[in-house]
Amino acid sequence: AQSVAQPEDQVNVAEGNPLTVKCTYSVSGNPYLFWYVQYPNRGLQFLLKYITGDNLVKGSYGFEAEFNKSQTSFHLKKPSALVSDSALYFCAVSRTTDSWGKLQFGAGTQVVVTP
């Protein structure tokens, strides 16, 4: 069975500092990994995905993620955080390749960026 773990309930960072949100996964077969962001009382916005290819994936709003097969990790990063990056972040893995929206989500990590 596929699973995703986000070990931190909350990450606090000062504006301008690097931001990292951690994600580890457990899948059978090739992992198809995603990051989404959610603002209060809103739906999820897609940030980036890893399907195949380069281990460093670049996404929306200056975010990137590094796929590490040996450590089964897919950490989300941003070199310089903004106050507007404060939101709830979800890591997810696709459970099948014939239905890409059938996702297994982590519990989410609340990011708080202080001015």
Added chain:
Amino acid sequence: DGGITQSPKYLFRKEGQNVTLSCEQNLNHDAMYWYRQDPGQGLRLIYYSQIVNDFQKGDIAEGYSVSREKKESFPLTVTSAQKNPTAFYLCASGRTTEAFFGQGTRLTVV
């Protein structure tokens, strides 16, 4: 604009009543999904449909029902059998390698 529309944004229901949440998409996606979000638990899959007139149960289908009579529409009914219906409900549609989410419906049982 293309996208996924969920309505209403907020919904209140009395215990023992059924209620239907609307989800419409104009992205021409074949697949559609319903997720439930509770604090600290991430999103859990309720039902999904990969094609019109066909749908499958997800991880927490008990107390819910769906229909898929049109490609654009995938309504979710929360029945009185659902023990803890108060939650945030998200609809999504999918294409190759990506899923798009609606803005959600917050259901509160009063």
